[in-house]
Amino acid sequence: MGGWTNLKRVGRYGLIGFFRNGFVSLSAIFIMTITLFVIACMTIAGAALSSTLEQLTQKVDVNVYFLTTATEEEVLGVKRTIESLPEVASIEYTSREVALERFRERHKNDQLTLQALDELEENPLGASLAIQAKDTNQYESIARFIESLPAAGNSGEEHIIEKVNYYQNKTTIERLGSIIDTSRTFGFFVAGFFVIASILIAFNTIRLAIYTSKEEINIMRLVGAAHWYVRGPFVIAGILYGIVSAVIVLVALYPISLYLSASSEKFFGVFNTYEYFTSNFPHLFFLIMGTGALLGAFSSYLAVRRYLKK
């Protein structure tokens, strides 16, 4: 007997079982929908949290201010040195001219200041470097490194750095860093807890659903059906539970994310649920579908195994 015929039979019985055990299928789908919904929500909440934290992290930087006497050459030299540190994510260079322009722009409604500036013969502003670290707790070592440079020395020709603003912001940066770390760990554990709990509930529901078929499995075995032939239809039905639940969740997420888009943007800053849902749809689709189908198949497989002795 060909494998194709067997596959067809297993598939057909899986479908028949799915529809004939209507109530059992319905309850399995109901629980699995909740499970997949929790997983989807945790994924979206996780994305919202990391985008918010990302944004907060980007607000933190260490600024190095140079003396007006420092040439562009020298400043770029320091920039290159700092860039060679592995902790550094990016450095933004602001030349004296740009700094002046920004200053004028900022004070364009303040004639008094602008007049005072015009009376000066030369540009009073120094160049600066805005350094971003890859991680908030790396700022201290970066700051220390910069201060150890000859350019930061107290005297001599090499002395071109006026100040590093890390120490003024030290407590803020450290507090922010610890908030970010705690949020990440906390978010991870909360999400993990919900995901694991809901997976266990779905697993147990399918096990109970198959418990009602215990005697049936035994009969099939006594009639001489091979284990995979007994198990196959249950696994197919399990996959169907997963797929149907995944479709329900994905369809439900569309209006929900749309409804929450405005308030989420207000709450998180840049994060928008609807934008996230639409731009990450393929990713979410495979995650939810895949989890649903795998969870259904795996739960059914294990549940039937209990009743299949030799």
Added chain:
Amino acid sequence: MIHYDAVSKIYGGGTIALDNVTLAIEPGEFVSIVGHSGAGKTTLLKLLFAEEYPTEGSVFFDSRPVQDFSYRELTHLRRNIGMIFQDFRLLPTKNVYENIAFAMEAAGRSDGDIAADVPYVLDLVDLGEKMWSFPKELSGGEQQRVAIARAIVNQPDVLIADEPTGNLDPINTYEVVQILKKINDLGTTVLLTTHNRNVVDSVGKRVVTMDRGKIVRDDPTGHYTL
């Protein structure tokens, strides 16, 4: 063909179900196994299709000990032994046709064979009209006839009937016994357990009497005597 060699079976709680039983059954025989409840009749049958394993001794099927069968050989063995139970054991979510077709599919038979044999075997047990009914829509007698149809559809060498008339009224009991005799006449070895005197007497073939796990009588053309 079937040989129980000094078989004992002691269940977990210390209950002795079989006590040093030796029994040989030749191909084509019709053996009625009688005795009170708990005499060990059902255990005797369960050992044959490896639902239970003997605590001591061996059960041979075609000269090979059943406990040595691999998983694959066991599924083949079970396809070669038709089984009928007191509680029918039909698949509740499958209709009559599918119940019988399932046994054929499990044995790897083709769709063509199934389409031809299922109606044929249902006609044999006079249930052609109930082909699309579900077990719960049938009477006890009808369900048992479906179970018989399922048991014989793969033309097994052995048919095991464990109290097949236990839940049936006298008329249905008579019909089931007649069907079993017909199957035996066609060459299938039949093992029947029962505690129904009328059944045993109407079969009129070999009777093995059991009591408390032992064989106490073995009459070639016996009657029910306890």
